[in-house]
Amino acid sequence: MLAAVAAVAASVLLLTGCQVGLSDEGEPLTVAQSELLAQTRFQVASRGDVVLHISMLADDDVDHREYEVTLDPVAHAAWGVMLRGPSSLAVEETVAFSPTAFLRQVDGQWQSEAALDSALSVVFALAADRPENAQLLRQSDARHLGEVEVDGEQQQVFRLPSVDGGGEAVTRLWLDGDGRLRRMDAGDDERLVILLTDDAPLPRPAGLELGDADG
Template sequence: MRRWRAAVLAVCTALLLSGCSAGLSDSGQPLTIEQADTLAQVRFRLAAGGDAVVALTAGKTDSVDHVSATLTVDFDDGIAWGEVKRGPEGIAVTEHLAFNPKVCLVEKDGVWQQESSPSPIMAVVFGMGADRPENSTLLRQSDARYLGQADDDGVELQVFRSPSVDGQKARTRLWVDEHGALRRLDAGDDDALVIRPTGAKPAARIPAVDQAFGAHGD
């Protein structure tokens, strides 16, 4: 259960959201054995598939704080890279990033420059994967909940809320398809933070990433 302390929980909990999509329960139901087994595998299944491309959005589209990104995530090495747009849609500023949980590189005029750290929202992408399945028995004993079924982009999905960590109530929701694949992760509504694996072909790894981070994101 300690592995649920990934950035995905810390950031989504900090956003302090309580929104609920239509048709979903706010309080949820305890997990059945089958549901716990599904939830236990979902993050491991994503990471086991190799590098994944995810689409991330945060904030309302007309806000100066709006962020959208298309990122390739290497869960084994703990590195991500791709394009990030900041600002309202239509006038957003685009930049190219490469980062691990601690260090961020930004491309400026063809040169990769190091910043202190990635934004907490960007770091959430690493929490989408896990190096092994969760313990389904412990999940059933936790306050993880099944919230119901809801439509997302035309697909009916099962929606779960992750368990709390260190007494902080989790708001992270995981949307899972009929095959047990993670289709969406969010912080409780449609605006604050939504991340979707896209199924697109991963972008080639940037040479500057290896130079800056070395093997396994170090």
């Protein structure tokens, strides 16, 4: 459920501000908006493999990380590169991950690391195998925050519902004019931003075993 997506992001990140043109409080969803939002994660799954750009923390933060990965939303697997550290000193590594594993490529071999970062696990909640319930979304505390222009196109911005309806959710989804998910964030431009791009997906590396559906 969309509320579960919001809960994962909110568990590690806090709202720190609001973009110009977007409302802090937002408006209750209309019928059309709830139906659009209900299709969002199902639409991601229907797109097939998608390239994500993921940024965590400020560019100059010692713990800053960026990922450029291909996500297989059905197999729940992702692979690509990670830039670790402040942007001016970042170290690039080839990585792959699933909900239960994080691997780095060292000397051409995949090596398993510690458990997946909870913030990074959000990418596996971007897709779903069926639409959400639009009526329940209208009855929830999900909100339409407004419309902004991004790279010459208008995008609708929604705040996801909280798990218990208490209004504490901060996670936002940005949808383009075709209803496609273009961005998910935790309420600002620094803590966690996931961009869904139109770049060509990279093929899954040969021999990569993640214990996912395609294993």
